[in-house]
Amino acid sequence: xxxxxxxxxxxxxxxxxxxxxxxxxxxxxxxxxxxxxxxxxxxxxxxxxxxxxxxxxxxxxxxxxxxxxxxxxxxxxxxxxxxxxxxxxxxxxxxxxxxxxxxxxxxxxxxxxxxxxxxxxxxxxxxxxxxxxxxxxxxxxxxxxxxxxxxxxxxxxxxxxxxxxxxxxxxxxxxxxxxxxxxxxxxxxxxxxxxxxxxxxxxxxxxxxxxxxxxxxxxxxxxxxxxxxxxxxxxxxxxxxxxxxxxxxxxxxxxxxxxxxxxxxxxxxxxxxxxxxxxxxxxxxxxxxxxxxxxxxxxxxxxxxxxxxxxxxxxxxxxxxxxxxxxxxxxxx
Numbered sequence: 001x002x003x004x005x006x007x008x009x010x011x012x013x014x015x016x017x018x019x020x021x022x023x024x025x026x027x028x029x030x031x032x033x034x035x036x037x038x039x040x041x042x043x044x045x046x047x048x049x050x051x052x053x054x055x056x057x058x059x060x061x062x063x064x065x066x067x068x069x070x071x072x073x074x075x076x077x078x079x080x081x082x083x084x085x086x087x088x089x090x091x092x093x094x095x096x097x098x099x100x101x102x103x104x105x106x107x108x109x110x111x112x113x114x115x116x117x118x119x120x121x122x123x124x125x126x127x128x129x130x131x132x133x134x135x136x137x138x139x140x141x142x143x144x145x146x147x148x149x150x151x152x153x154x155x156x157x158x159x160x161x162x163x164x165x166x167x168x169x170x171x172x173x174x175x176x177x178x179x180x181x182x183x184x185x186x187x188x189x190x191x192x193x194x195x196x197x198x199x200x201x202x203x204x205x206x207x208x209x210x211x212x213x214x215x216x217x218x219x220x221x222x223x224x225x226x227x228x229x230x231x232x233x234x235x236x237x238x239x240x241x242x243x244x245x246x247x248x249x250x251x252x253x254x255x256x257x258x259x260x261x262x263x264x265x266x267x268x269x270x271x272x273x274x275x276x277x278x279x280x281x282x283x284x285x286x287x288x289x290x291x292x293x294x295x296x297x298x299x300x301x302x303x304x305x306x307x308x309x310x311x312x313x314x315x316x317x318x319x320x321x322x323x324x325x326x327x328x329x330x331x332x333x
Contacts, residue, residue, distance in 0.1 A: 041103035061110040086139035092204040100273030136169030173215040183223035190227030195242035232267035256322035265330030268300035
């Protein structure tokens with residue numbers, strides 16, 4: 001990862017991350033600023049510029065620090081929220097919705113974790129029963145944890161609040177910092193997995209399937225709870241064989257009845273993301289299949305087709321030992 005400039009908000013300049021990151025990227029120019037929002041994303045920067053270099057912003061998140069998650073984001077029956085610890089990602093998945101969401105691929109790391117957790121605590125105090133806080137909505141939850149050191153904050157939050165479940169969503173195999181923490185039943189690492197050929201074709205710059213499976217195995221053996229996301233599913237004539245092979249590989253390292261939950265979802269786009277994907281990756285195989293705009297505004301496979309796809313994969317999971325109530329369809333109407 002090549003960092004060209006590091007922009008540090010004055011409010012954050014004396015913090016641990018602001019002091020340590022410039023040493024990790026000694027060739028990067030350091031610029032102190034008042035507010036990242038005055039610079040980041042103010043001018044449209046092509047998504048694929050991330051292949052050459054990125055700028056890095058160290059900032060305090062303003063406004064909403066924790067937001068309610070959309071319907072079908074997690075297992076139904078319990079409230080779901082996501083907290084915002086970063087913007088953008090070092091990986092380059094060609095279907096990633098961030099390419100149509102932000103004006104810039106530059107990274108923003110938010111360091112006001114105490115304020116974020118205070119917002120989480122406020123929600124928890126008003127909620128009866130279990131609730132979920134998800135990380136990874138706008139950035140991979142583990143990819144940069146060796147630089148950001150925020151995992152221990154949210155681990156402590158989970159330890160103090162047993163009814164609050166923290167989910168770290170990731171495609172990374174960067175588990176070094178996580179392995180330093182004691183396992184907690186409500187501190188869950190969930191891995192997005194696809195067949196190995198799909199990872200190679202579409203999950204650009206991400207760890208291989210083998211690397212992710214090795215990370216899952218290490219965490220599981222150490223006692224850390226694991227979730228799985230078979231999402232996004234990309235249809236091909238061979239998808240049944242590909243996913244059967246994937247599920248067989250997963251089952252070798254963790255029994256599916258020991259997985260906290262499994263979500264399954266097809267590839268999907270908003271209108272803006274779809275336009276950016278066509279521009280950035282015109283040869284991608286998505287456009288070889290029939291895609292339609294649904295009632296929720298998302299562009300994806302027609303409902304009968306995707307329910308058939310999702311049903312096939314769900315059946316594979318159940319036959320491999322998954323518990324039915326832990327398997328859900330993600331972001332379905």
